[in-house]
Amino acid sequence: MEKKINNIIISDSLKNLSIYLNNNKFSNLIILLDINIENKCLDLLYKDVPILKLKKTIIIKILSGERYKSLKTCIKIWKIFIKKNIDKKSLLINFGGGVVTDLGGFIASLFKRGINFINVPTTLLGMVDASIGGKNGINFYKYKNEIGVINNPIYTIINYRFLDSLPKKEIYSAFGEILKYGLIYNKKYFNYIKKIKIYGIVNWVKIIYIAVKIKNKIVDKDPKEILGIRKILNFGHTIGHAIESLFLLKKKIITHGEAISLGMICESWISKKVNNLSNKDYKTICKVILSFFKIRKIKKKYFKYILKIIKNDKKNYNNKIYLVLLKNIGSASYNHEVHEKLIIKSIKKMNDLYKKK
Ligand SMILES: [Zn+2]
Structure with a gap:
């Protein structure tokens, strides 16, 4: 089965990439690759896109992990581009997870004022x-995605068969984001997702297709994030990112999906307090999220740090905190000014869910 939305293709192979590369001439083909990428993924790439093996493809391997999504990595790669005479007619293929596509898109968008690039995500989080959505960027001075550019790849080619070799932990992480799409935009999708058993038979095309469709619909209404509607994609991310940063600082491991799911629990509680989210919906949200993730308690001594990070968030200004809040499952609104006391209270409420277990 193959599904297509705009320039995004979802299927069980990379044949479309092969067809595109055979029909279009590029002076250079460059693959930006995560060094940890499974050999199985590379085998699938070469099997479906033999031209990459035949031609003099330039392969650039990078270390994976958020800390390598840095200006230092960009400089290294731009130097390689210059050495290899990469010109405007070259194509960069970003092959890997979110770090690779974020970084690669940024590198391609700035080099010689922009060269073409294609995303081939190998993780579920990358796929959905x-x-x-066109966001590319790097982390800078302790802040996530602080420097970046909005620019779309020619194509995003999704082959869900890459998921076979993905650790279950990473599959779970993506479900944080997938649940978010249901919560902010589509109740039916949320109800479908909540019943998914990751270890069972999963209809990946359906899950990815609807997630991509929702994100695309929202992004299309506000591609440059000027009108505001695109902000609803940040649900759970204001508090979630702060939790993620805290764990990063403490050198403790938390996946992005886990962190934003905890953020969604906190922000759902605030939605109940100030946006009329019903208690029934709030309870359902907590129950569903807790069927995918465990509560990670946040100690009181870190509350100040969490607030500091939130105030520095790109989504806020004038030292005020603005949140995306739910009205009910399947619909969200944005630009809600929320007092910091309410943020702290929501984290305490989230901590309480841990005690009850
Ligand atoms: Zn996210």
């Missing part, structure tokens, strides 16, 4: 989020 990072590789679509």
Whole structure:
């Protein structure tokens, strides 16, 4: 089965990439690759796109992990581009997870004022989020995605068969983002997702297709994030990112999906307090999220740090905190000014869910 939305293709192979490369001439083909990428993924790439093996493809391997999504990595790669005479007619293929597509898109968008690039995400998070929507960027001075550019790849080619070799932990992480799409935009999708058993038979095309469709619909209404509607994609991310940063600082491991799911629990509680989200919906949200993730308690001594990070968030200004809040499951609104006391209270409420277990 193959599904297509705009320039995003979802199927069980990379044949479309092969067809595109055979029909279009590029002076250079460059693959930006995560060094940890499974050999199985590379085998699938070469099997479906033999031209990449035949031609003099330039392969650039990078270390994966958020800390390498940096200006230092960009400089290294731009130097390689210059050495290899990469010109405007070259094509960069970003092959990997969110770090690779975020970084690669940024590198391609700035080099010689922009060369073409294609995203081939190999993780579920990349397929449903990072590789679509046109956001590219790097982390800078302790802040996530602080420097970046909105620019779309020629194509995003999704082959869900890459998921076979993905650790279950990473599959779970993506479900944070997938649940978010249901919560902010589509109740039916949320109800479908909540019944998914990751270890069972999963209809990946359906899950990815609807997630991509929702994200695309929202992004299309506000591609440059000027009108505001695109902000609803940040649901759970204001508090979630702060939790993620805290764990990063403490050198403790938390996946992005886990962190934003905890953020969604906190922000749902605030939605109940100030946006009329019903208690029934709030309870359902907590129950569903807790069927995918465990509560990670946040100690009181870190509350100040969490607030500091939130105030520095790109989504806020004038030292005020603005949140995306739910009205009910399937619909969200944005630009809600929320007092910091309410943020702290929501984290305490989230902590309480841990005690009850
Ligand atoms: Zn996210």
